[in-house]
Amino acid sequence: MTHRTLDPAPHAAAEAEVARLHEHFIDARGYLAACTSGLPTRGSRAAVLADLDRRPDPAFYTGVVDRTRAAFARLVGTSEARIAIGSQASTQIALVATALPDGAEVLCADGDFSSVVMPFVYAGRGIRVRTVPLDALADEIGPTTALVAFSLVQSATGAVADAAAIVAAAARHGTWTLCDATQAAGWMPVRAELFDALVCHAYKWLCAPRGVSFVALSERLAARMRPVQAGWYAGADPWASCYGGASPLAEDARRFDVSPAWQAFVGAEPAIDLFAGVDAAGVHAYTTRLATTFRERRGLPASARASAIVTWDDPDGCDLARLSAAGIVASGRAGRARVAFHVFNDDEDVELAVRALTP
Known part of the structure; x- marks a missing residue:
């Protein structure tokens, strides 16, 4: 797994908590689709593989x-x-x-x-x-x-x-x-x-x-x-x-x-x-910070209540196609493009998505 260095942020405790969580995931660069399906943790992968070698009990x-x-x-x-x-x-x-x-x-x-x-x-x-x-x-x-x-x-x-x-x-x-x-x-x-x-x-x-x-x-x-x-x-x-x-x-x-x-x-x-076992408030602060940064970089309006999911009008799917062409996994729902920022994402994922959508 490639180690990720998180950018400085006001929520130091949240950043430290999520830095620890990063180690539980195989590198997820460009995966912005937790709202569709999460990535397996290292523990889940190991448990499922071990179960395949175990007689049913x-x-x-x-x-x-x-x-x-x-x-x-x-x-x-x-x-x-x-x-x-x-x-x-x-x-x-x-x-x-x-x-x-x-x-x-x-x-x-x-x-x-x-x-x-x-x-x-x-x-x-x-x-x-x-x-x-x-x-x-x-x-x-x-x-x-x-x-x-x-x-x-x-x-x-x-x-x-x-x-x-x-x-x-x-x-x-x-x-x-x-x-x-x-x-x-x-x-x-x-x-x-x-x-x-x-x-x-x-x-x-x-x-x-x-x-x-x-x-x-x-x-x-x-x-x-x-x-x-x-x-x-x-x-x-x-x-x-x-x-x-x-x-x-x-x-x-x-x-x-x-x-x-x-x-x-x-x-x-x-x-x-x-x-x-994690500090849910810290995870909330971290994931919504990433989402807010993406919104601001893209000039999207702020959400009424902070969310880790960002969507915008994309009726012809062009923005979703741009993200896909850049190797970013996102999703489209109800005529909107949709990206999600989870604990396995970081500021580099935000940057990759912004660059993919910038003409």
């Missing part, structure tokens, strides 16, 4: 899943008992939909990621989805709103929701809150206790293999949900729940577990453990 994998759940609980500041494991955010959001009464109103943000919205659109039972601009979510929550569901960071634009205002408005009206932290956890502080449901797929900013997701649930919401996906792993004793249908379910959020993808969790454990 269900007891070993059970321990891996338990430790990964515990690491995610530390990451989002909650207890393991509140967390159910899954493989996709959309299926876990669909479980939340089972708690809603018939005819309930669900409030979502315009243009939010479909996995947040579609489980409610197709939930049936007369459930109604209403969408409004992201910054209007708090104001639009009313006495008929059963649930407000939103991504903490918008996939298409990188905009950061005003979670505090949304939660406060929901509390005034007795509205449940569901936050998708898939585009947030890993680069900004996230606290599950703020929400009735916090969903996160770990393959983006948490740099885990695809196929590992989590939902942290409040007791009041979990009590209304139905474990419609219950299988053997949702049992109070999974190994005693392998046959038949009379096995008691776990009393905590594990009753909403699905059988884990073992190899994916093997790779996820080192990555999530790594991010659970």
